[in-house]
Amino acid sequence: MPSNKSVSDAPITQFINCRILRDNELQREDLWVREGRILDPEKLFFDEQGYADKRVDCGGSIIAPGFIDVQINGGYGIDFSQASEDVSDGVSFVAKKILEHGVTSFCPTLVTSPPEVYHKVLPQVKVHDGGPHGAGVLGEVLQMLLLQTCLRKRSRCSGTRAPTAAENGVCFTSCKLPCAGFHLEGPFISAEKKGAHPEKYLRTFKSGGLEHLMEVYGSLDDVAIVTLAPELPGSQSVVRELSQRGITVSLGHSAADLSQAEEAVQQGASFITHLFNAMLPFHHRDPGIVGLLTSDRIPAGRVVYYGMIADGIHTNPAALRIAHRAHPSGLVLVTDAITAMGLPPGRHTLGQQVIEIQGLHAYVAGTKTLSGSIATMDMCVRHFKQVSGCSVQEALEAASLHPAQLLGISPKKGKLDYGSDADLVLLDEGLNVKATYISGEEVWRKGQ
Amino acid sequence: MKLIILNDYDQASEWAAKYIRNKILQFSPGPNKYFTLGLPTGSTPLGCYKKLIEYYKNGDLSFQYVKTFNMDEYVGLPRDHPESYHSFMWNNFFKHIDIKAENTHILDGNTADLQAECDSFEKKITAAGGIQLFVGGIGPDGHIAFNEPGSSLVSRTRVKTLAKDTIMANARFFDGDLSKVPTMALTVGVGTVMDAKEVMILITGAHKAFALYKAIEEGVNHMWTVSAFQQHPQTIFVCDEDATLELRVKTVKYFKGMMHVHNKLVESPPSEPKKN
Numbered sequence: 001m002p003s004n005k006s007v008s009d010a011p012i013t014q015f016i017n018c019r020i021l022r023d024n025e026l027q028r029e030d031l032w033v034r035e036g037r038i039l040d041p042e043k044l045f046f047d048e049q050g051y052a053d054k055r056v057d058c059g060g061s062i063i064a065p066g067f068i069d070v071q072i073n074g075g076y077g078i079d080f081s082q083a084s085e086d087v088s089d090g091v092s093f094v095a096k097k098i099l100e101h102g103v104t105s106f107c108p109t110l111v112t113s114p115p116e117v118y119h120k121v122l123p124q125v126k127v128h129d130g131g132p133h134g135a136g137v138l139g140e141v142l143q144m145l146l147l148q149t150c151l152r153k154r155s156r157c158s159g160t161r162a163p164t165a166a167e168n169g170v171c172f173t174s175c176k177l178p179c180a181g182f183h184l185e186g187p188f189i190s191a192e193k194k195g196a197h198p199e200k201y202l203r204t205f206k207s208g209g210l211e212h213l214m215e216v217y218g219s220l221d222d223v224a225i226v227t228l229a230p231e232l233p234g235s236q237s238v239v240r241e242l243s244q245r246g247i248t249v250s251l252g253h254s255a256a257d258l259s260q261a262e263e264a265v266q267q268g269a270s271f272i273t274h275l276f277n278a279m280l281p282f283h284h285r286d287p288g289i290v291g292l293l294t295s296d297r298i299p300a301g302r303v304v305y306y307g308m309i310a311d312g313i314h315t316n317p318a319a320l321r322i323a324h325r326a327h328p329s330g331l332v333l334v335t336d337a338i339t340a341m342g343l344p345p346g347r348h349t350l351g352q353q354v355i356e357i358q359g360l361h362a363y364v365a366g367t368k369t370l371s372g373s374i375a376t377m378d379m380c381v382r383h384f385k386q387v388s389g390c391s392v393q394e395a396l397e398a399a400s401l402h403p404a405q406l407l408g409i410s411p412k413k414g415k416l417d418y419g420s421d422a423d424l425v426l427l428d429e430g431l432n433v434k435a436t437y438i439s440g441e442e443v444w445r446k447g448q
Numbered sequence: 449m450k451l452i453i454l455n456d457y458d459q460a461s462e463w464a465a466k467y468i469r470n471k472i473l474q475f476s477p478g479p480n481k482y483f484t485l486g487l488p489t490g491s492t493p494l495g496c497y498k499k500l501i502e503y504y505k506n507g508d509l510s511f512q513y514v515k516t517f518n519m520d521e522y523v524g525l526p527r528d529h530p531e532s533y534h535s536f537m538w539n540n541f542f543k544h545i546d547i548k549a550e551n552t553h554i555l556d557g558n559t560a561d562l563q564a565e566c567d568s569f570e571k572k573i574t575a576a577g578g579i580q581l582f583v584g585g586i587g588p589d590g591h592i593a594f595n596e597p598g599s600s601l602v603s604r605t606r607v608k609t610l611a612k613d614t615i616m617a618n619a620r621f622f623d624g625d626l627s628k629v630p631t632m633a634l635t636v637g638v639g640t641v642m643d644a645k646e647v648m649i650l651i652t653g654a655h656k657a658f659a660l661y662k663a664i665e666e667g668v669n670h671m672w673t674v675s676a677f678q679q680h681p682q683t684i685f686v687c688d689e690d691a692t693l694e695l696r697v698k699t700v701k702y703f704k705g706m707m708h709v710h711n712k713l714v715e716s717p718p719s720e721p722k723k724n
Contacts, residue, residue, distance in 0.1 A: 030543075042528060042538045049549035 007048055010035045013440055014052035018426075021064045021396050022416050031063055033422040036439030040418040058426060061434055064396040065414050066104025066135075066423035067377045068403035070225060071183055071273065071307055071334035073109045075341035079349055080108045083117040087124040095134025097342060099444040101376040102399075102425035102433040105136045105413055107224045109336075112186030112197035119218035122182060126222065130423065130438040137181050137222075181222035185273060188213075188238075189253035190229040195278040196364050196371040197253065198353055205234035210241040223247055224407060227273040229254035230264035243268025248407060250307075251289050253278040258291040265298055271406055272306035274336055275323055276315055277370070293327040305406040307334040308398075310384040311375035313361055317387035324388045332406055333380045333399045338362055338372035382431045395431065449664065449677070450684040451703035452710055453692055457652045460688045461495025464583070464650055466714035467684070468500060469509050471581055471646075473717050477513035482551070484515045484573075486582030486641065488593075489536045492650050493585060501544040511547040515576050517569070519584060519593035519641075522630035523557040523607065531621045532557075555605070555634040566605040566634055573640070582644035586651050589613050590659040590672030594635035601668070601676040603637030638676045646682040649674060654690040661694035 015031040022029070032039040032052065044050040074080045076097050078090040091108050098106065110121060130136030187203040194202060206212040214220065226242055227250040228235060239249050251261055252273025257280070261269075272279075272289055280288035287294075292304045310320060310333055324331055335341070338355065340348040345357040347365060355371040356363050362371045375383070377399060385395035404414020411417045416424075422440035425433055436444040454460040468485070477483040487493075503509040521533045529535060534554055542552060553572055559565045573579060584592050589611065595603060596611040610618075615629045622628040641647060651660050663674040664685065677683040692700050 040528075041543060042535065045538060045542060045549045046527065046534060051549070 008035060011053040012039065012044070012050065013054045013056060014041075015056045015058055015063060015424075018058035018061050018063050020416055021062070021393055021400075024397070025393055026062060031416065031424075033440035036422055036441075038416055038418055038420045038422055043418075061426040061428060062392065062396075062431075063416070064102075064425050064427060065400040065404070065416055065420070066130075066425050066436065066438065067102045067333075067381070067399040068407075068414060069098070069103050069106040069335050069337075069377050069399075070271075070332065070403050070406065071109050071185070072098070072103075072106050072337045073111060073372055074339040075337050077339060077343055077348070079339040080121070081110045081113050081117060082349065083113075083120040087121045088126075091125050091137060092134055095130070095137065098135055098377070099436045099438075100433065101378045102381075102427070102436055103135050103377050104130050104423035104425070104436060104438050107181065107183040107407075108137060109183040109185055112189065112194070112201045114201050115216050115218065118184075118216065122217065122219055122222065125181065130443070132438070132441060132443045134443075136423075136438070181224050183225040183227070183250075184217060184223055185227040186253065187216065188226075188228040188232060188235075189278075190231065190255045192255045193229070193253045193278045193280075195253060196353065196355070196369060204232050205238055207234065209234060209237040213238060213242075220245065220247065225250055225271065227252040227271075229256060230269065231256040231260045235264065236267050239264050239267040239269050243270075246408070251279075251292075254289060255280055257286050257288055258295065261289045261292050262295055262297040265292060265295075265302070265304055270302065270304060271332070272304065274309050274314065274334065275306040276319055277309070290323075293323060293330065303330055303405070305330045305332050305402060307332050307336075308384070309334060309336045309373050309375070310380040310387070311335075311360070311373045312383050312387075313375075314370060314373060320384070321388050324390065328390075328394065330402065331398045332402045333377065333384055334403075335375055335377050335380060336373045337376070338374065341374040341376065343374075378427075378431065378433050385431065392431065396427075450706075450710055451664070451699070452684060452686045452707070453700060453704055454686070454688055456688050457495055460650065460652050460686050461493075462499050463714055464493075464496045464648065464686045465499030465503065466716075467648065467686075468496070468581065468583065469503050470714060470717060472509060472514060475580065479513065482513050482515045482576065484517065484576050484579045484581075486579045486584070486636070486644060487516050487518050487537070487541075488583055488585045488650070489518065489520070489533045490585050492652055493583065494540060496583075496650060497541045501541070504545045511545045514547060515551045516547065516553065517573055517576075517579060517636075518552075518554040520633050520635040521555040521557045523562065523632035523634060525557060525630050527556075527558060557630075557632075557634055562607045562634060566607065569605045569634075569636075570640065573643075579644040581646045581648060582641050583648045583650065584641065586649055586656055586659050586663065586674045587614065588617065588655055588659055590662050590674050592638060592641060592649070592674045592676075594633045595638050595673040597671040597673070599638060599670060599673050601670050601673065602639040602642075604639050605634065605636045608633055608635050638673050642676060642680055646684070647677050647680050648684045648686060649677065651685060651687040651691045653688070654693055656687075656691050657693040657695075660685070660687060660691050665695060665699060 013033045019026045020029050020031050032041045075094045078094050186197050187201050191202055225248040230251055242249050248271055249269040250271035250273045251264055251269055282290040298304055308331055340357045340362055347354055347356050354365040356365045362374050364371045381395050381399050401414045404410035411420050413421055424437040426435040428434055434446050454463050472483050475483045525532045527534045555569055556565055589597055594608045609632050618629050619626050662672040668675045668678050
C-alpha cells in the first residue's frame with residue numbers, strides 16, 4: 001500500500017513555526033501546501049517519501065483560513081452598484097486591496113438598484129478564484145462545490161454544458177450553474193426598513209415568482225446570496241425556488257415577525273442580513289427576525305447564520321454579546337463596507353445616493369441614518385474578539401469557517417483541513433494581518 | 449545486563465535518549481554507513497522521543513543517516529487511523545526530525561499477504577546490515593513487541609493474535625470499546641530482536657514492576673518473553689524507581705552502585721574543534 005512517489009511533482013511548501021486554526025483550536029503544527037491546497041504531510045511521508053521544497057518561517061504567527069466577506073458594497077472609491085463600463089475592473093481593484101485585510105474571498109454586494117443597473121453590472125463579472133490579482137469572487141468555487149449538489153439533481157441541471165469529466169464522483173467541468181458570486185441586497189425589501197436603500201427602486205414580488213426576479217436582475221448566474229423581506233406577499237415560492245437553485249436566501253431590511261421569518265427558513269432561507277439593523281427590534285412577545293437565533297422551528301440539521309457588522313457603531317457591544325451567546329456557531333462577521341472604506345473623510349456615492357464620512361461613521365448625507373460601514377474585516381475580527389470576550393479561535397471562525405459553511409463551500413474554503421484550498425491569513429498575537437496567501441501563494445505582505 | 453535505575457520517568461527517558469544520541473554520534477553515520485535503530489511505540493518511549501527531538505532541534509543530533517525499523521503494527525487498521533503505529537511514529541517522532549521517509553520501515557498491516565510482508569521486513573533488516581541498537585518496551589505480561597506469553601524465543605517477524613490482556617490494555621486508545629481494538633498484529637520476533645547488536649529495554653511505572661522482576665530475576669521463560677535477553681551479550685534495561693518495586697533490594701543496590709560508571713555512557717560528547 002505505501003505507493004511509489006509522484007502523486008505529483010509540484011513543489012511543496014511547509015509553513016513552520018506557526019499556530020494553525022484547525023479542529024476549532026489553535027494547534028502548534030506545521031502547515032503543508034501543494035498545488036494550492038493543504039497537504040497531508042503524513043501521507044506525503046509514507047506514501048510518497050516526500051518532503052518540503054520550501055520552508056516559510058512564520059515567526060510564531062497564527063495561520064487562519066482566509067477571511068470571507070459575504071457583504072461588501074465596494075471600497076477605495078469603487079461602488080459595486082454603479083453601472084459603469086468597467087465593473088470588472090472595479091471588482092478586481094477592491095479584490096486586490098482587501099487582501100490587506102486578510103480577505104481572500106468575497107461576495108460583491110449590490111444594494112437596491114433599478115433593473116438597468118443589474119442588467120449592466122451582473123454580466124460583467126464572471127466569478128473567479130483568487131490569486132495574486134486579488135481575492136476570489138465566490139462563484140467558481142461555489143460552482144465546484146455546488147456541482148456536488150448538481151450531481152444529486154442531474155435531471156434538473158440547468159447548466160449550459162453537460163458535465164463530462166468526473167473526479168471522485170464530482171464533475172469538474174465548468175458547468176455554468178446559475179448560482180454564485182454576487183450578494184443582491186434588494187430590491188425586494190421592506191419600505192419601512194429600507195435603511196439607506198433608495199425607496200423608488202424597491203419592489204414587491206409579482207406573480208410568476210422567479211421569472212419576475214429574472215426580469216429585474218437579468219440573470220442569476222454568479223449570484224451567491226439574495227437578501228429579501230419575507231413578509232412581502234409571494235415570497236415563499238421565491239425563497240423556495242432560489243434555495244433550490246443553490247442561492248443563499250437571506251432575510252433583511254424587513255419588518256417580518258418571527259413566524260414569517262420561520263416560514264421563510266422552512267422554505268430554505270439560511271441567513272440574516274446584518275442582524276439588528278433594518279429589522280424590527282427584539283420584543284419579548286414577538287422577537288421578530290432576531291428570534292431566529294433561538295427558534296425551535298428551524299428544520300433539523302439546518303443552521304441559521306446571521307451577519308454582524310462588528311465595527312463598534314452598527315451594533316452596541318452588549319447586543320453583539322447577546323447574539324453571540326445565544327447562537328455562537330451562527331455568527332458571520334461582515335463588513336458591509338461601502339465605497340468610502342479605505343478613503344479619507346468626505347462625500348462619496350453609494351448606489352443611487354450620496355453619503356458622508358465622519359470619522360469612523362458613514363451617514364446618508366444630511367441625515368443620521370447609517371449608510372454602511374467603513375471598517376475593514378480584520379478590524380471587525382479584532383473588535384468582535386475584544387467586546388465579546390470570545391477566544392481567538394472563535395473570532396477567526398466567525399470570519400472564515402462560518403461564512404464558508406453559510407455558502408456551502410466548506411471545507412474547501414474556510415478551513416485548513418487536508419484538501420482545503422490554501423487561502424491563508426497570517427496574523428500576529430493581536431490579530432493584525434501580517435501576510436495573505438491565496439492557493440498557497442503569497443499575495444500580500446505587510447511592509448511591502 | 450546493565451540495569452540503569454533513575455528516580456522518575458523523566459530522568460529515565462532522558463538517560464535513554466542520551467544513550468541513543470551518544471551511540472549514533474560515536475558511530476559517525478554517513479551516506480555509506482547508516483546507523484540502524486529498532487524502535488518501539490506506546491506511552492513508555494514518549495519521553496525519550498521528546499528528548500531526541502530536542503537534541504535534533506538543538507543541532508546536537510541528526511537522523512539524516514539513520515535507518516529505523518519499528519517493532520510492530522496492527523493488522524487491518526487503516527494506516528492513517530490515529531491509533532495506528534504509523535500515525536504514532538509520524539506524530540511523535542518522524543515529523544519533528546530530519547529523517548528521510550525511505551529510511552523508515554514500519555510493517556504494513558494492510559497488505560494482502562501478511563506473512564510475505566513479515567519475510568520482506570526481515571530481509572530489509574538484513575539488507576541494512578542488521579540492527580545496531582534495538583529499543584523496546586515491556587508489557588505488563590512481560591512481552592516484548594507483540595510476542596505474547598508463549599511466543600517462541602527464537603521467533604521471527606510474523607502475524608500474532610493479541611492476548612486478552614493486551615487488547616484490554618489497548619482499549620483505552622479506542623474509546624474504551626473492546627470491539628474496536630485490532631485483534632491481530634505483525635510483530636518482530638524475539639529472535640529478530642536478539643539478532644541486534646545491542647538491545648535497550650525501557651521500563652517505567654509500578655505496573656511493570658512484576659514483569660521486570662520476572663524478566664531479570666527469574667529464568668529464561670517463554671511466558672515472559674523479555675527474559676530471552678538474559679542470553680544477549682549487550683542488554684541494557686533503563687527503568688525508574690517504581691519499576692524496581694518487585695526486585696530484590698540486593699539487585700537494586702548492586703546496580704545503583706554502578707551508576708557512576710554507567711553514567712559515563714551518557715555524558716555529552718566532547719565538542720570537536722572545527723578543523724580548517
